[in-house]
Amino acid sequence: MTECAAWLESIELGELRDAFSENSIAGAELLELSEDDMKSMGISKLGHRKKLLKKIAALRGENTAAGSSSQTAQTAADSSASHDDDARGSDQRLNVKCLFRDDWYSIKITRATTFKALRRMLEEQFECRLRIKYADSDGDQVTIKRESDLQECYREAGQRHSTRIKLYLIEREASREASVEKPLTSQARTDMFSMFEYILDPVIIISETGVVQFINKKVEGVLGYAQSDMIGKNINIIMTEDIKPYHDNFLRNYLKTGVSRIIGRGRDVIAVKKDGSIMPIHLEVSEKSMGSGKLYFIGIMKEAKAQIQEKSLLQQEREVLDTLIVPAIIIDQIGSVHGFNKAAQDFLGYGLVDVIGKNVNMFMPSPHRENHDSYLKAYMETGKAKVIGVGRRVVAQTKDGSLLPIFLTVTEKREKEKRFFTGILQEVQTAVASSAPKSSSSAAPK
Secondary structure (H helix, E strand, O other), rough: OOOHHHHHHHOOOHHHHHHHHHHOOHHHHHHHHOOOHHHHHOOOOOHHHHHHHHHHHHHHHHHHHOOOHHHEEEOOOOOOOOHHHHHOOOEEEEEEEEOOOOOOEEEEOOOOHHHHHHHHHHHHHHHHOOOEEEEEEOOOOEOOOHHHHHHHHHHHHOOOOOOOOEEEEEOOOOOOOHOOOOOOHHHHHHHHHHHHHHHHOEEEEEEOOOOEEEEHHHHHHHOOHHHHHHHHOOOHHOOOOOOOOOOOHHHHHHHHHOOOOOOOOEEEEEOOOOOOOOOEEEEEEEEEEEEEEEEEEEEEEEOHHHHHOOHHHHHHHHHHHHHHHOOOEEOOOOEEEEEEEEHHHHHHHOOOOOOOOOEEHOOOOOOOOHHHHHHHHHHHHOOOOOOOOOOOEEEEEEEOOEEEEEEEEEEEEEEEOOEEEEEEEEEEOOOOOOOOOOOOOOOOOO
């Protein structure tokens, strides 16, 4: 049984040890297991059964080949060749079609993309926790729970000589505890956080899910919010519209990976005051386990450095967008491009020098390319828009001329007499992507 347990660990199915132990599966019994046997053992997950069957088949193959030195040598040669192919193919681009809530979406990855990176990419795009499955060679949907599962998915695509993979995404239900999270009682806040009331700088403390648990009195003097305005609310109420939708994902990703651009470092950011105005601050964030062992994040706000305060709102916006992993473009009121982050460069195929100062209509197919200036002019005169603050499906044109259906959200910001617009692009899959639909709008406000 010890050898069987070690084998299960080696194929990353250690959670099945008890099922094998209770049924006294070892040695010859292992090699004779069928799928029905596994079901009777209580192994209910299809992906586990399929993986076991493949690994058991491999064990049988090794035993059969043991008596033939030439076959063993050939197997080793095949394995070496396969390893070389894997190394050469690690940069191979894969087209991934994702089914989520009855719609198909398209993303591009490489075979070097890890499971953690893929899950992070998908959960940030769809703004929720996901269960990920793929269709195997039998057409069954197999759950991807770990790196080895994703590698199996890659291998099956390689065996079909295909660069296409289909994934099926199911939104995970939020746990009951998270969905009903409430702020601490007044007495609990006093007991746990009273020390922060005496800090000279504004302090905001949030939970792992981003819910505000405590603010000291200095916050009201700086941002205008009283305790009753913030406690129990999501911390994103003090964030700009282009960052607000992504903050919960930033927190989840940090809890999963431990990688953060701000915790323990400090950073200059933009905060939204209660009256809707914005101000630059220097934010220092630390984490601390308190009370019942729950993790809290403590944010201390300091005055932004003089050189940061001198930056224009447009400069600050560029710096924020450069941290996003989704494509983002900034244009002014006449359509000239002022910001184009790295994700947008990868997505549309243009370098920064190709687009800065150019008209945003370069990313649009006809007839919207020719009409976009008039769309903008009409919006500036009437204030009526079809996309700002709402979002809609449009078509974007890449540098190589191909057309991509996208979902575009646009926010507007003003600085004195100047106005500029930030567009966030997310690729979607539609039935027809080879030409621009007549009903599509341009990829900017109108």
